[in-house]
Amino acid sequence: MRREPAAVRSQPRLVDVAGRAGVSMATASRALASRDGVSELVAARVRDVAAELGYVANPHARTLAGGTTSVAGLLVYEIGDPYFSEIASGVVGAAAEHGWSVQISHTERDSSAEAAQVRVMRAHRVGAIVVAGSGYVDPAMEAEVARELDDFQVGGGRVVVIGRHHLRCDAVLPDNIGAAESVAAHLLGLGHRRMAVVAGPSHLSTVADRLGGIRAAVSAHGLDPEGLPVVYAPFTREGGRSAAGQVLDRHPGTTAILALNDAMATGVLSLLRERGVAVPHDVSVTGFDDIQVAQDLAPALTTARLPMSEMGATAFELALRPRAARPRRKPTGHGLIVRDSTAPPR
Amino acid sequence: MRREPAAVRSQPRLVDVAGRAGVSMATASRALASRDGVSELVAARVRDVAAELGYVANPHARTLAGGTTSVAGLLVYEIGDPYFSEIASGVVGAAAEHGWSVQISHTERDSSAEAAQVRVMRAHRVGAIVVAGSGYVDPAMEAEVARELDDFQVGGGRVVVIGRHHLRCDAVLPDNIGAAESVAAHLLGLGHRRMAVVAGPSHLSTVADRLGGIRAAVSAHGLDPEGLPVVYAPFTREGGRSAAGQVLDRHPGTTAILALNDAMATGVLSLLRERGVAVPHDVSVTGFDDIQVAQDLAPALTTARLPMSEMGATAFELALRPRAARPRRKPTGHGLIVRDSTAPPR
DNA sequence: CTGAAAGCGCTAACAA
DNA sequence: TTGTTAGCGCTTTCAG
16 A cells, blocks of 8 residues: 655645636635525535535634634533533533534633633634533622623624523523522421531532522521531532531531532541441431432432533533523523432431 | 723734734744744733733634644543543643643544544644544554544644554553553452453453453463453443343352443442442452542442543643654553452452 | 635744 | 745625
């Protein structure tokens, strides 16, 4: 087998297609973009030639010339985190179905880094930006990103956020409040009265919403939500461990710990095991999200399920639709998944 | 509040930076690309102005003009799979440090889809492609992708694969054989003689290598590797469940099950629990990779650790270096993480 | 319905 | 060391 010589044929260009089809570049361009103003006969010929040559438009030239992009940006906290990787999976899957590519950036929950990432995505002229990850309770913390995203939208870009943000854009809204209520109601229904919450950073709207749902359920049961201990820590396994330690030390009579995500719940379980506290016999534990491993923890975790992958897909589909006069809101459902980490108090 | 009129400030361009810094575009371009031929004084001023204006180069213009790209393509099986999401995390992190963006595609281990994805990345003129995920034992199965990647490299693109492939390109090579040997040696050292392997698809080189390492360790212990039962199933939790069922049914005396990745090990544990088989009392179980949740399974999983995130970062760093005359190989280390799922046989 | 020509923002010769 | 200028491949007015 002979390798072809220097004739490393670069990929065919529009001018090659146009020439071969005997039309001008303008016509070829129109034909391939399925824009009208070209006779069906000519258009078909151009498309045939393009296919024959294996022509694929250079997206850089196309974008530079003001055409449409088919690359979306996705901002996640950390793609290695299961919550975000499941969302990303939904976005990437939906994007592929529509012939789009997805560019991923880490934000590591630093809101100024977030703005910088958006700037990079804008510079890359992505057609849409999906922001996964929680918004902030305080609008001021989002001001910089908001400005950047606004500019992007004004310039014709599409923005969809997952979670509650202070941004004028379409949003996929996980039902954090409803999910929290159902988890809390489950524990209250089992008879728990001395519960404690292991929460992520208080400035995240996700944390605020989940906490709100729990408090609402507590109130609905005729109890005082003010009496509910809440320990704040990072939204991670380690955060869950340290917060659980504080709960044990400061509130010894606690019979149930509600972690505000599964990563923290994992840490809680880990620490309780280490301290010899039996779950659910001594203390019940609940999580949030239902990441894939929740079912395999020891004991299998009772948790509120959010459809992460579906949320990602929905966000992308939303991004594909033209911007509406008023921002769209797509609420998601939630489910209570009862497993082995909850039981009536002793 | 009045919306600003037509003055929708688009992003600053090179000409804006150059003008503000009082230099020509060429000089500004050189300064920002850290190319030499610019006095340090001028270069510093240009960089300051750029930072002040929040200037980010338009990668499309840059690419079109024949400059270098700073977008890498990453092919993974499924970004929702922890193994790949940890690798992706390493790639995205390293890329960000160097000012690169990462475009992610799913291949779902279909080798023709793989080729199609590479084609898309080529059309997008990415500067480098990182292929994560196993290669195939049979070179023919990779022929199409190989052709596509070769063309890409001939055109100046960089390709780095993670895992053993039949491709002429740089590679990060997880030490599957060494890791497998250490896991098998651990079990043999505990006294196990009736072991069974729960393997992923036999056409994957990862599976072949890990199996080879296990067989080598068995031989080294003076035992016949031919006597080692191997059950093949999908490389997933479900695959692990079904394979474990077959092991239990067909090889009742088994005292240790070696799963070839942690996802399968998770399934194995799940099925054993369901069937009332105590781990490690009745049967020891081992995994592979040490994904983050391995430590939180019930019982905590003994497994061979591969540094996934580091592998991703290494792959990207390799992609940044110019192509060498002969393909580079970066072997990784491995570690044996002994936890609670292994013990001497009864 | 089709073609000619003017850029999009940048880099890379080539001049100065 | 710096500036001038000609494209990169495509889309999109504006004429025909």
